[in-house]
Amino acid sequence: MKIGNIIVGQSGGPTAVINSSLAGVFKTAKELGAKNVYGMIHGIEGLLKERYVNMSEHIKCELDIELLKRTPSAYLGSCRYCLPSVEKDEAVYKKLFEILKNLGIEIFLYIGGNDSMDSIHKLSNYAAKIGSKIRFMGVPKTIDNDLAEIDHTPGFGSAAKYIGTTMKEIISDAHVNGKEFVTIVEIMGRNTGWLTASSAIARMDDGRGPDLIYVPEIDFSVEDFLKKVGELIKLRKTVVIAVSEGIKTKEGKYVCELGDTGVDYKDSFGHKQLTGTASYLSALCAGKFKCKTRAIEFSTIQRCASHISSATDINEAFQAGGFGVRMAAEGNTAKMVVLDRLSDNPYSIGFRACDIAKIANIEKKFPTNWLSNDDNLVTKEFLTYLKPLIQGELAPIMVDGLPRHLFLNREAVKGK
Amino acid sequence: MKIGNIIVGQSGGPTAVINSSLAGVFKTAKELGAKNVYGMIHGIEGLLKERYVNMSEHIKCELDIELLKRTPSAYLGSCRYCLPSVEKDEAVYKKLFEILKNLGIEIFLYIGGNDSMDSIHKLSNYAAKIGSKIRFMGVPKTIDNDLAEIDHTPGFGSAAKYIGTTMKEIISDAHVNGKEFVTIVEIMGRNTGWLTASSAIARMDDGRGPDLIYVPEIDFSVEDFLKKVGELIKLRKTVVIAVSEGIKTKEGKYVCELGDTGVDYKDSFGHKQLTGTASYLSALCAGKFKCKTRAIEFSTIQRCASHISSATDINEAFQAGGFGVRMAAEGNTAKMVVLDRLSDNPYSIGFRACDIAKIANIEKKFPTNWLSNDDNLVTKEFLTYLKPLIQGELAPIMVDGLPRHLFLNREAVKGK
Numbered sequence: 001m002k003i004g005n006i007i008v009g010q011s012g013g014p015t016a017v018i019n020s021s022l023a024g025v026f027k028t029a030k031e032l033g034a035k036n037v038y039g040m041i042h043g044i045e046g047l048l049k050e051r052y053v054n055m056s057e058h059i060k061c062e063l064d065i066e067l068l069k070r071t072p073s074a075y076l077g078s079c080r081y082c083l084p085s086v087e088k089d090e091a092v093y094k095k096l097f098e099i100l101k102n103l104g105i106e107i108f109l110y111i112g113g114n115d116s117m118d119s120i121h122k123l124s125n126y127a128a129k130i131g132s133k134i135r136f137m138g139v140p141k142t143i144d145n146d147l148a149e150i151d152h153t154p155g156f157g158s159a160a161k162y163i164g165t166t167m168k169e170i171i172s173d174a175h176v177n178g179k180e181f182v183t184i185v186e187i188m189g190r191n192t193g194w195l196t197a198s199s200a201i202a203r204m205d206d207g208r209g210p211d212l213i214y215v216p217e218i219d220f221s222v223e224d225f226l227k228k229v230g231e232l233i234k235l236r237k238t239v240v241i242a243v244s245e246g247i248k249t250k251e252g253k254y255v256c257e258l259g260d261t262g263v264d265y266k267d268s269f270g271h272k273q274l275t276g277t278a279s280y281l282s283a284l285c286a287g288k289f290k291c292k293t294r295a296i297e298f299s300t301i302q303r304c305a306s307h308i309s310s311a312t313d314i315n316e317a318f319q320a321g322g323f324g325v326r327m328a329a330e331g332n333t334a335k336m337v338v339l340d341r342l343s344d345n346p347y348s349i350g351f352r353a354c355d356i357a358k359i360a361n362i363e364k365k366f367p368t369n370w371l372s373n374d375d376n377l378v379t380k381e382f383l384t385y386l387k388p389l390i391q392g393e394l395a396p397i398m399v400d401g402l403p404r405h406l407f408l409n410r411e412a413v414k415g416k
Numbered sequence: 417m418k419i420g421n422i423i424v425g426q427s428g429g430p431t432a433v434i435n436s437s438l439a440g441v442f443k444t445a446k447e448l449g450a451k452n453v454y455g456m457i458h459g460i461e462g463l464l465k466e467r468y469v470n471m472s473e474h475i476k477c478e479l480d481i482e483l484l485k486r487t488p489s490a491y492l493g494s495c496r497y498c499l500p501s502v503e504k505d506e507a508v509y510k511k512l513f514e515i516l517k518n519l520g521i522e523i524f525l526y527i528g529g530n531d532s533m534d535s536i537h538k539l540s541n542y543a544a545k546i547g548s549k550i551r552f553m554g555v556p557k558t559i560d561n562d563l564a565e566i567d568h569t570p571g572f573g574s575a576a577k578y579i580g581t582t583m584k585e586i587i588s589d590a591h592v593n594g595k596e597f598v599t600i601v602e603i604m605g606r607n608t609g610w611l612t613a614s615s616a617i618a619r620m621d622d623g624r625g626p627d628l629i630y631v632p633e634i635d636f637s638v639e640d641f642l643k644k645v646g647e648l649i650k651l652r653k654t655v656v657i658a659v660s661e662g663i664k665t666k667e668g669k670y671v672c673e674l675g676d677t678g679v680d681y682k683d684s685f686g687h688k689q690l691t692g693t694a695s696y697l698s699a700l701c702a703g704k705f706k707c708k709t710r711a712i713e714f715s716t717i718q719r720c721a722s723h724i725s726s727a728t729d730i731n732e733a734f735q736a737g738g739f740g741v742r743m744a745a746e747g748n749t750a751k752m753v754v755l756d757r758l759s760d761n762p763y764s765i766g767f768r769a770c771d772i773a774k775i776a777n778i779e780k781k782f783p784t785n786w787l788s789n790d791d792n793l794v795t796k797e798f799l800t801y802l803k804p805l806i807q808g809e810l811a812p813i814m815v816d817g818l819p820r821h822l823f824l825n826r827e828a829v830k831g832k
Contacts, residue, residue: 014592042594073588080593164818169720172489176430177496178458206823296715304585308723310817351523390817401726401806402580407622410594 003032003329004106008055009040010074010141011081011119015155016162016306017317018141019406020069021111022076024321026055027065029341032329038103041413043110043185044119048092049415050099058408069314070396071405072306082115086129088250093126100134107135109330111321113142113153114361117336119263121360121392124334134298137328138336138356143303145194148362149354151341154320155303157313157389160198162305163187163298164390167202167210167242170296175208175238180291183240184230185210186278187298190246193217193366195302198386199242200378211236213377214243217368219250222258225281226288233289245277254278307403313390316349327353347388419448419523419745424471425456425463426490426557427497427528427535431571432578433733434557434721435822436485437527440493440737441555442471443481448745454519457829459526460535461495464508465831466515474824485730486812488720488756495704498531499538502545509542516550521553523603523744528749529558529569530777533752537776540750554752554772559719561610564778565770567757570736571719573729573805576614578721579603579714580806583618583626583658586712591624591654596707598645599656601626602694603714606662609633609782614802615658616794627652629793630659633784635666638674641697642704649705661693661713672696681826712831723819732765743769763804 008025010018022039029037039058041051053076059065068075070360086093100108108123110116117138124136140147147158151327167185174183187196193215203209213231214220232239247255259280278295286293316339335353370382396403426434426440438455445453455474457467469492475481484491501507516524524539526532533554540552556563559575583601590599603612609631619625627648630636648655663671675696694711702709732755740753751769758764786798812819 010731014589064611071588072585073592077594078592161762161817165723166717166721168821169488169722170716172487172821173430173716175826176489176494178493201818203821204821206825208823296717297713299710299712300586300589300718301582301712304589305582306585307581368583385817388689392817393814395811398809400803401577401808402617405584405588405620406622407624411592 003029003034005036005038005104006034006036006107006109006325007040007052007100007105008109008111009043009101010076010078011043011110011116012078012142013113013303014078015141015143015303016072016309017155017159017314018111019071019075020314020317021139021141021154021321023065023068024318025325026059027111028325030320032325038105039076041410042077043079043081043084044096045081046077046415047099048095051415053105053408053413061369064406067404067406068399069318070306070309070394070403074303075406075408077410080115081118085136086122086126096123097126097130097132101202104135105138107325109137109139109324109328110327111139111141113140113144114147114363114377117147117356120336121334121356124356128335135328135331135333137324137332137353138359139324140336140338141317143195144189144192145210146364148359148364150338151349152339152389154193154313154317157310159195159302160201160386161310161390162302162308163195163199164201165308166298167199170302171202171208171210171240174240178237180233180237180289182233182240182282182285182289182291182293183294183296184278184282184285185240185242185296185298186276187242188246188302189216189244191216191363193244196242196244197366197370197378197382200376201383201390202384203376210242210377212241213371214241214247215366215368215371216244216246216248217366220247220255221249222284226284229285233291243277247277307396309394310390311394312389313392319351323351344384344388419450421452421454421520422450422523422525423454423456423468423516423519423521424525424527425459425715426492426494427459427526427532428494428558429529429719430489430494430631431557431559431719432488432574432725433488433525433571433730434527435491435568436730437483437555437737438712439484441525441741444738444741448741454521455492455813457826458493459495459497460499460512461497462493462831463515464511467829467831469824469829472599474524477497480537480822483813483820483822485734486722486810488722491822491824493826496531499535502538502542512539513542513546513548514672523553523741525553525555525740525744527555527557529556529560530563530779533563533772536752537607537750538771540772543749548702551744551747551749553740553748554768555740556754557733559611560605560608562608562780563727563777564780566754567765568755568805570729570733572610574725575611575718576617576802577610577723577726578718579615581671581724582714583615584620587618587624587626587656594653596649596653596705597655598649598698598705598707598709599712600694600698600701600709601656601658601712601714602661602692603658604718605632605660607632607779609660611656612660613782613786613794613798616792617799617802617806618765626658626793627655628657630657630663630788631782632660632662633782634664636671637665638700639760642700646705649707654686659693659697663693694730723812726806727810728805730810735767738798739767747817760800760804765775
């Protein structure tokens with residue numbers, strides 16, 4: 001196995017462990033004797049402007065690799081760039097392949113989610129079309145856990161661990177005065193409820209946990225919701241509810257749009273404000289039940305809280321990156337690294353390279369038969385699935401009381 | 417030194433370390449040979465209903481004490497009960513002192529902030545008036561750091577550590593796409609800017625940090641704000657701003673009220689919605705600069721994030737609780753435990769008991785001469801003050817991937 005030059009990019013929304021995959025790519029590539037490992041600045045969007053770095057000039061020792069594994073956000077910068085179809089704009093492809101040729105690239109790795117896998121799909125198809133030998137490999141990443149073929153996506157476990165930890169703390173805080181009080185916590189997931197369902201792990205030995213969970217896979221009924229909340233207030237006084245940002249009514253309207261009452265509510269610059277899902281439901285409960293309510297949005301914090309990452313997740317992300325390099329070095333192209341669960345107990349994971357066509361643009365929904373009507377809100381099967389993914393911690397490297405990260409001065413990397 | 421029965425309560429908004437003070441009270445009281453250590457359920461409000469526990473029945477070993485130190489929110493439950501003046505309602509005092517007498521209480525400790533110290537003040541005055549020998553001692557607690565006489569309040573350091581850690585992560589995430597993007601982060605502090613100013617510690621070795629800080633001690637000008645943000649977008653594209661929830665215009669109007677444009681924006685239950693400070697400013701920037709913006713509220717998470725507490729803070733909170741017991745055992749009453757800074761380097765703290773009259777109902781503002789116009793946003797003096805308070809971590813005790821806490825089934829404790 002002999003490999004020449006490699007280029008790697010990061011794309012889409014960051015996770016707490018997307019840099020661990022990058023570290024895995026870099027370390028394995030160097031171990032396999034790669035000549036140069038280039039990093040795209042801001043993914044394909046930056047590469048098109050010839051913005052890239054030689055990673056060896058920035059990651060210089062084992063400690064840098066350890067820091068990179070613990071660094072939130074995308075070290076190389078990310079983008080939300082969608083490649084046009086070849087039919088629509090072949091010039092973009094010509095330009096990209098010209099840049100790759102000039103750099104002597106043999107392997108192209110892209111760490112990302114659904115959209116990024118679409119790019120791998122298109123690029124590998126184009127390579128086949130023009131007879132290019134460049135191999136294209138996807139490395140999975142998304143907190144949303146919505147990729148097909150894979151047991152779970154790197155990034156999901158750490159977000160779930162953050163959500164479980166913080167929900168426990170929020171629930172303790174919500175109960176502190178023993179009064180009627182409704183807290184609505186909004187969790188990421190526009191189309192899938194994986195993360196919101198994961199909040200169920202916050203249920204403590206003492207029995208306190210989230211009281212209701214709402215995922216986008218199930219139509220949301222305002223009437224039903226208010227009925228249930230009303231019953232719970234009578235029963236427990238303090239109620240904590242987890243909702244996905246993307247829950248919709250059966251008419252297909254986002255709940256966050258219901259706050260838009262038709263009144264033309266604009267600020268002085270004419271920018272129309274939409275209320276968030278949690279704040280809308282929180283206001284609704286305040287009005288209906290005349291009690292204190294609170295809306296909490298985990299916002300981007302849930303995808304960048306590297307200080308409470310899952311060690312299992314960090315390690316799997318690292319291994320997925322490394323495996324991607326190995327597979328490409330062995331001649332694979334047009335594939336994504338996939339994690340298969342070999343067993344639940346003991347937890348065991350295998351890696352394979354799966355055809356990208358089976359993954360690109362497919363969204364894996366949360367199985368609603370994993371929701372339950374009892375107090376645990378989810379089934380034992382889901383907990384068996386989820387729990388191994390949040391195990392272990394990789395202590396942040398603390399300097400002067402705060403976690404240290406690895407930083408790349410991307411602004412200094414000029415393109416053409 | 418011989419002590420009989422002690423009762424302790426927790427009051428006001430929780431902190432990540434209020435239970436560490438409780439642990440310090442309990443452990444020291446037992447070491448000094450206290451007969452019984454009672455805990456008020458939901459502070460004075462619960463005590464008036466004779467809701468209390470004998471803490472030895474619930475905290476049974478050293479591991480319980482370690483868990484308690486790491487447990488967020490108030491283990492005994494809290495309240496926001498304000499004692500009436502004796503002139504207005506002496507019956508409340510008679511009832512309270514009757515309950516204390518029946519329990520054979522010699523020492524009454526209250527862990528709390530400004531309002532709680534007002535209770536200690538009133539109760540000790542009443543004790544003097546009726547010739548009661550019960551000693552009343554306050555143990556300081558507030559993330560707001562706004563108590564007089566004290567170098568800093570237990571709870572502040574952990575909140576600042578959470579804010580510094582999370583701001584670093586948010587800033588990394590905000591810069592990920594390298595596009596024009598304004599993030600407004602709302603931090604607790606209705607009247608004082610201690611915590612918001614603390615976000616300045618998130619500035620990294622690489623130079624990236626919050627770009628602007630707004631505290632309630634300084635009048636907020638929307639016009640000035642937009643001018644500065646506009647300049648920063650041109651300079652850096654990505655801008656991250658920390659604002660106190662309680663910033664006001666020079667006319668004395670809360671910024672979060674400015675979103676109230678006079679349009680009668682109500683949900684279907686007639687509950688009027690107010691936009692938060694961050695979401696108002698975020699919408700304002702979106703309208704003005706036509707770029708992506710985001711509002712993030714740390715909300716209650718910043719006061720209950722025990723998983724990233726400062727070890728210095730946990731230990732000082734523990735010691736403050738223990739010192740309160742010792743001082744009361746030595747005969748002191750009508751006092752609060754105060755932390756004095758003996759030196760910055762090496763950091764050294766001394767404890768003393770200070771007259772409660774000097775503390776109750778006094779609010780310590782953030783010294784605005786600690787704000788700076790340079791890129792650090794705060795002066796070296798403030799950083800010298802702040803940094804020791806966030807040092808060290810006390811690893812959470814993890815069980816099955818999540819932090820374990822100590823739980824008291826408060827609902828089961830019925831009163832009369």
